[in-house]
Amino acid sequence: MGAPKLTLQGVTKVFHTGRRTLETLRPIDMAVAQGEFVTLIGPSGCGKSTLFTIIAGVEEPSSGVISLDGEVTTQRAGKAAYMPQQPLLLPWRTVEENVLLGLDVRRVPRKDALEQARALLKRFGLLEFADHYPGTLSGGMRQRVALLRTVLFNPQFLLLDEPFGALDALTRLSAQMWLLDLWQSLHASVVFITHDVREAILLSDRIYVLSARPASILRVVEVDLPRPRVQEHLALPRAVQLEQELVALLLKEQTL
């Protein structure tokens, strides 16, 4: 096995607004191996999303070292495919044009970009919507399109920030299975944010449990359930036990 996809060492973030300082991240250490599915779970507003914007290169950490593929780098923007909580599809672009947004940023010629976008849409069963505007799609479909936009930008390394948070239970389950299928066929490294314990268990190889703000890592849990995962795995004794453990841990962090 080569160098880990991502390692964080002592990453902190402190925001200064006027005279007030807001400590968001306590020193965070974590690692994601190539092809690994890692989930960050923690109470709402704990700073998970801030950590993501730092990994994605949108924000700089206040201290700490981040390496990608074994190389320490400060120029991270453009190296991971980041998917924010909202699908943020551009309403004036059709589905296929939204999917190729990242290639437009990289100035890939439109013909090539369209070909790649269509191939991806076809592979994941969305080709019939290629020329639809996002305004006409359901919430679940929009998230899938946003996910494919993320994948087309970089199929090797995905940062997914609560991608299914706004979906109803059934749509969410089908989107989760769709994501697992996508992850397996792409051999991608994924960092996933959620505050849904069952979702974390269903999807991940490893779970980092974060504390309430300022976020620090409370515990790292290996999810030793068989792959490929199916929804029924959540009923296995090991899964139930994990769920109880994690819920208990998170409940302590929950402030009213």
Place this chain on the structure above:
Amino acid sequence: MSLRRLASYGPAFVLGVAILLIWELAVRTGSVNDFYLPAPSAIIVALFQNWDVIASNTLQTLLETVLGLAVSTVLGLFLAILLDITPWVRRAIYPILITSQTIPMIALAPLLIAWFGLGLGPKVVVVTLYCFFPISVACADGLFSVDADLVRLMRSMHASRWQILWLVQLPGAMPSFFSGLRMAATYSMTAAIFGEFVAAEQGLGVYMKLSFNARVIVLVFAAILVTALLSLFLFGFVSLIERIALPWYHGARRRI
């Protein structure tokens, strides 16, 4: 246009016809002096009898209007982008922009004639002074109101400032831009006529002035009618372009 949409104009149509009928009756029964207020039927007859002269004057005014609108569009877009680039540019330009609108045009127009002569130039300038403001303000508002999360997404893709402007902000500002342009289009014609009123050799403004001086009030009204119809036409034309340019904004389900 759908039938339902056409039907929604029904009340306005009925009211308009009623006003014209009362007007016609008032003149015919002699309760109003038809020298000062000619009957609608007389205006239409006069319009057709003098069509040659009115048409050539209309063409001149229309040329000034369209040129002025074109210059306003370019200037308005340019200013909006300038306002958006950096906060300090915004702080520098915005007050000047507002101040430009406090200058009484009636004082400025004769000066423009003195500076630029009787030709096309000063009229185009007057139209531009009236029309660039709503366009630039509406468009700038559209550019500012971009979703911050979308900008973060673009930055995670390592998009440059110009790419964010070009790929996300400008297309997103188009609906605002068009509402500014529609507003500008409605009074662009009036602005051109105002410019001609001050001093010109040809145009509807000159025609109105000459007709009034010759005490042929019916021709003043004929020119007013042409102005009103053309202003409505410009408004409709801009709306039509908007519908074609922004199908996604007008509820299209897919790229046709």
